[in-house]
Amino acid sequence: MIPEHKIQEVLDRVDIVSLVSRHVELKKAGREFKGRCPFHQEKTPSFYVVPEKRFYFCHGCRASGDAVSFIQRYLGKTFQDAVRDLAQEVGIDLEAAQDPGLKERQQVKEATDFAAEHFRGLLWHEDEGRAARAYLASRGVSEEVAQGFGLGWAPAQWSLLADRFQKNGMLEWGLKAGLITKRNSGDGCIDFFRSRLMVPIRAPEGRPIAFGGRLVAAEDGPKYLNSRESRLYNKSETLFGMDQARDDIHKRKTAVLVEGYFDCIGLHQVGVRNAVALCSTNLTAGHLQVLKRAEARDLVLLLDGDSAGLAAVERLAGPLLAAGAPTRVALLPQGDDPDVFARREGTDGVERLLEGAQPLTAYLFATLLPAGKQASFEEKMSALERLKPVTSQVPPGLTRSALISALAGHFGWMPAQIESSLQYKPPPTPKPAVSSPYPNAVPAQAVPRPVPKPQAERPPPESEALYVAAILRDSRLLARDTFRVCDELSHMGLRMVLAQTTSGQGLEEALFEASEVVKRTLLEAGRRLSPAGMELEAEFILACRDIMKKRIDERLVYIKRATEQTQGAFDLTEETRLLLSERKELLALRKRVLDELTPASSATGTKGPMQPV
Structure with a gap:
């Protein structure tokens, strides 16, 4: 947990104009700087950086925030990684303030970087990499694409990488990264990957964090071998190819999800560059958060057209439906996999296939019960049996109710009959011995209290606490954050809690690591919220509105003070004209916020509750 005062110190020392200028061409406009927004396509610059306030704001897409949120949004990094990178850049030592594993994390990073260069050099070595290059050619992977993905080669030698680690004083680092292992007998270490085409698994910004190895020119061992998880690599939060696909996902607002490394590489080879792949068989909330940070509003599953493809859809459907x-x-033709189909049909063929994709629920219903209402009783019960693993992952609430209603319409049964047949058993409710608004929270008296900080911590604003407490209760509410209020939170303690819970670390761990002030404020806010359903959603939307209104009003007050000395229209400077223009846009945005962020229960014609897929 990075202390709030350290995060604030980072923000105070970062030159936000210099930071943003690395990625956006900025021109001075009075006291501010402006340019074309990096988060949406535009011809006329509407993106402003305000050094005095240390924040950025786009009048077009309404993206806004500080230096940390810019790194998060532009590079797709987590909150913690964004803070760490900026701290390192401005010379702030977070090691003493962070967990004791930070040093190990850095060692694993350096060992992984070293190994990536080692494997890459061997692939393009004239003799060493010949077998691997032949395999790439057989799969239609060009040298340009192979270079782009950083592919490499691990020869059959037992200790080539281990010896290089030893020579460079990095042997322990290589062991921590899982790239080498100790010999079963005798001294020394051996390489974990041998006779394998190496596929670096990289973070969204492009740094290698792990590897997948495909067996080539050998028969000893599994076809694919993957790095174990480490302080650097968590497969439940990592999507292969995200570093290559991020920009295209951002532009197209759509991501194509496949199951294999070479399926993803094959799609990129033909120009479908918004494709990513799972690094495991399971899809998690962490994966969906990675896609959300890349602003993917639509997800297309591109899978084999056989029984394995259908099984994959059923396996992935649960978390997708639960997340809304x-x-x-x-689905591909029988016998094809994505990279084979892409080589044969090219970009146009893949795009046609993607355009014809069916909604997830429609596909599930039609596949599991093609005859619908006309099916026999036995067929309906068999289909429901197949659906149990899917529906069991969708908790009680609006999404589950809508899903059950849709199933009832397809089956021709009553919703109560469907629910009864599925035999869904909600998780047991904890004993109400401790007063806590969160069903899975650790009792307050059972949580060890951290060492008090020397300075008094600023309590979170009320509306921000309600916003975070509502998401802790139901993470699906993030889908209703249409104005990205998550980027507007001013309290760093709340931003840390939100970042941890949405990255899959869990509510208990987030509350355990939070300061007493943040913990107490969130618990008090939680007690004020409704348990679930439309009431909770309405309270969340009102919190969003309050936060946005406050941010806009703060900016309007600044503009008023900066322009109130103007005598008349002929005395306007360029800076004043820009500020008055911004004031007009802010007033329009304020009206939009007040109009759109109105709970469905209190206005007619507003957005209703969250709908299922």
Whole structure:
């Protein structure tokens, strides 16, 4: 947990104009700087950086925030990694303030970087990499694409990498990274990957964090071998190819999800560059958060058109439906996999297949019970049996109710009959011995209290505490954050809690690591919220409105003070004209916020509750 005062110190020392200028061409406009927004396509610059306030703001897409949120949004990094990178850049030592594993994390990073260069050099070595290059050619992977993905080669030698680690004083680092292992007998170490085409698994910004190895020119061992998890690599939060796909996902607002490394590489080879792949068989909330940070509003599953493809859809459907993620399914012809199909049909063929993708629920219903209402009783019960693992992952609430209603319409049964047949058993409710608004929270008296900080911590604003407490209770509410209020939170303690819970670390761990002030404020806010459903959603929307209104009003007050000395229209400077223009846009935004962020229960014609896929 990075202390709030350290995060604030980072923000105070970062030159936000210099930071943003690395990625956006900025021109001075009075006291501010402006340019074309990096978060949406535009011809006329509407993106402003305000050094005095240390924040950025776009009048077009309404993206806004500080230096940390810019790094998060532009590079797709987590909150913690963004703070760490900026701290290192401005010379602030977070090691003493962070967990004791930070040093190990850095060692694993350096060992992984070293290994990536080692493997890459061997692939393009004239003799050493010949077998691997032949395999790439057989799969239609060009040298340019192979270079782009950083592919490499691990020869059959037992200790080539281990010896290089030893020579460079990095042997322990290589062991921590899982790249080498100790010999079963005798001294020394051997390489973990041998006779394998190496596929670096990289973070969204492009740094290698792990590897997948495909066996080539050998028969001893599994076809694929993957790095174990480490302080650097968590497969439940990592999507292969995200570093290559991020920009295209951002532009197209759509991501194509496949199951294999070479399926993803094959799609990129033909120009479908918004494709990513799972690093495991399971899809998690952490994966969906990675896609959300890349602003993917639509997800297309591109899977094999056989029984394995259908099984994959059923396996992935549960978390997708639970998260309310808009998803479609595109199935390949029997016997094809994505990279084979892409080589044969090219970009146009893949795009046609993706355009014809079916909504996830429609695909599931039609596949599991093609005859619908006309099916026999036995067929309906068999289909429901197949659906149990899917529906069991969708908790009680609006999404589950809508899903059960849709199933009832397809089956021709009453919703109560469907629910009864599925035999869903909600998780047991904890004993109400401790007063806590969160069903899974550790009792307050059972949580060890951290060492008090020397300075008094600023309590979070009320509306921000309600916003975070509502998401802790139901993470699907993030889908209703249409104005990205998550980027507007001013309290760093709340931002840390939100970042941890949405990255899959869990509510208990987030509350355990939070300061007493943040913990107490969140518990008090939680007691004020409704348990679930439309009431909770309405309270969340009102919190969003309050936060946005406050941010806009603060900016309007600044503009008023900066322009109130103007005598008349002929005395306007360029800076004043820009500020008055911004004031007009802010007033329009304020009206939009007040109009759109109105709970469905209190206005007619507003957005209703969250809908299922």
